[in-house]
Amino acid sequence: MTTTTPAAERERLLAGRDLSVDLVRVCCVLLVVVLHSLMLGLEVRADGAIGWRNVVQDEPWFAVGSWFGQLMPLFFVVGGFASWQGWASTQRRGGGGADFFRARLLRLGTPAAVWFVVVGAIVWLAAALGLPLTAVQLLAKGLGLPLWFLAAYLLCQAVVPLQVRMHRAHPVATAGALLAGVIAVDAVRGATGVQTVGLLNLLLVWPLVQQIGFLYADGTIARLRRPALLGVAALAFALVGVLGMSGVYSPDMLDNLNPPTLPLVLIGVGQTALFVLAKPALDALMRTRPAQAFVGLAGTRLMTIYLWHLLIVIAVAATVLVAPTVVPAVGTLGWWLARIPGDAIVFGVLLLVSLGVARFERGPKRVGPVPGVPALVVAGVLAVVPPFWAMEVGLDLVAFVWGAAAMVAAVLIARGRPVPAAADRSARVPTMTR
Template identity: 45%
Template structure:
């Protein structure tokens, strides 16, 4: 699709870029915010105590709605597309796997560092002020719930060069091995009752979905007849019925999220087929200047919106409680009608925050001439520092201890990833950073 003639001067669309991927990524982020806005209910009971609940999850239709609303598999699919195109671009520029991994880790660690620092300060102040520990625990756990993504996506990014090679040489065998491994992990998990075993599927499930993104980047789904895509999507969705009734898995796809389970792989297959079927319509939408303007504006702030929307939502509710503002009883008609303006307010506030944090989402700068990235040892240590605290939050829930750990470890990871060393060949051209602005809008 040609976009040069209709693209505003301020928006440059690189050749070959799939704007539908940008649209899908923005849709996923905005839907996540909407779901969380409907999931957080805060009110004051008859005794004057603050109570919190989850109105959306209390609805009888909620489990079935997650078959459409659980879009994290699609998020990892478009992330796989982004990774494939970014890795191909990095290789064309002469960057190696270390350069690429360094750049991808920075894209995660820099935005997350600011959030962890702010949350550590906020939790420390709340603790010192004597806020009810039980209420603080509920709030902190909710605020930290999106951090699992940083751990899962970080793991997949570390393995992109390896998985891309496997996709290029043995695509179907790779997918098959990942499916078998995920099934075995779930079998052990549900057979033994040891939920922690399922954490292995942070790799197997999300790597499988990422491989679907690699296949999408290769054009597999464009080449597949539309009738076949429709049949595969229908079969995938239909297979969720026996999996969640006769099988051990929940019919609630949110419950299947952490640790991730096999149904999410099935959901990922269905979602990429649906996206491919809708591609012609969505491509026409993205040929309009208005759609591109919105998608690029939101997409360039994607990580900020994702990481900050829950802290800002809780802050808004806290201010309303403090000043005695209107707080409709959760699950009432009034409460449901106020979700749209609350959603718009939270999105607006995250955009304001992005004015101060925008530099954290920019691609890493190229090193000065004669310098190159730090050693693999430094990148490995930085990876542990960047992924460890979010993994701990995913497993244990956010509290003051792991908030402080994140506020220390992630900035340290950023520092390690920013170090450089003399190039082995002082006369050679400087190595470019793994990510460039042309690849930036496709990153998760």
């Protein structure tokens, strides 16, 4: 009988993983935390009112900096790679599209449902304790801002099986059709001035960026030589600059985020080329134990970090309300330097919070048989509507209640009726690390 040592088991688990992709996913989410900390400057104004301003976006370098600092396109690219691998794993186990989407919905929806319930209770408690209603509503709306990602990513996950099949059969035509759709939506939005038309690009921009990840997964991008990759990156960023200077699009990628627009696709192309160029160095880094430990720790709680970070960022920024004479004035050198200990506190508290809630990222311990497609469609809609509402309208006291109810219902529907553990030990949600 062969005995497997812990070291050998660790090597086996790491084998076959693209650890540089894992590193990028972790860094993308952690950078979001830092950027939100830089963007949120609370201050007590001369009239005693509480205000806030986006400090970093006021800087003259921010627009061009956002081409590299707005990493959501790159996150969707590496997410596309992960989805390609996850769908292949599902197929190897004999599963289908329903199995894949159910697992993804539970992995994303379960921690989101917990967030809605707990954070919603905190917001209601703040109102009950006498915090001014305007401040409570501002807090609720601010906390919901990052949730757009959940709606967009779930929509992308829903189309992975179909999109992979289309990519395998007609990669150029699939990407071309999505790109044409993106341009058409932007054109109609610009010609009519109807901003809601741009919401159609949620169904086009992010799946198109996801398909860049498919090109990485199937080896197409890896076959490009360094000069070609440099050329792709230079061309992509040059086109972003041209579009920004034309006045048709903003050069600021934060302005292009919701609804998403064509420049985000180009940013995704450019960032992917830079990632592949840096990959040898990233691979070397990820062969070290400290880097693997860091990614292993953060990578198992990315949804927790993303969902909970803004609550903690706001709490740290709110120290200005209790010590307005101690906290440096917003935008001053002292304020910028204070971001270092402030962010250290944010990440420390996030680590503590994750000890209690990160386990929900694994989804329910036991599930029932995979629900039928109609039930999964209902669950998917219930899971997408609350974050979509948060993106378009903003959360408030009432939205936290029905949003929590919808997210919990989505998880319960997708989970199905759990079978007794003794009767079927295979009922656990498959572990999908990709």
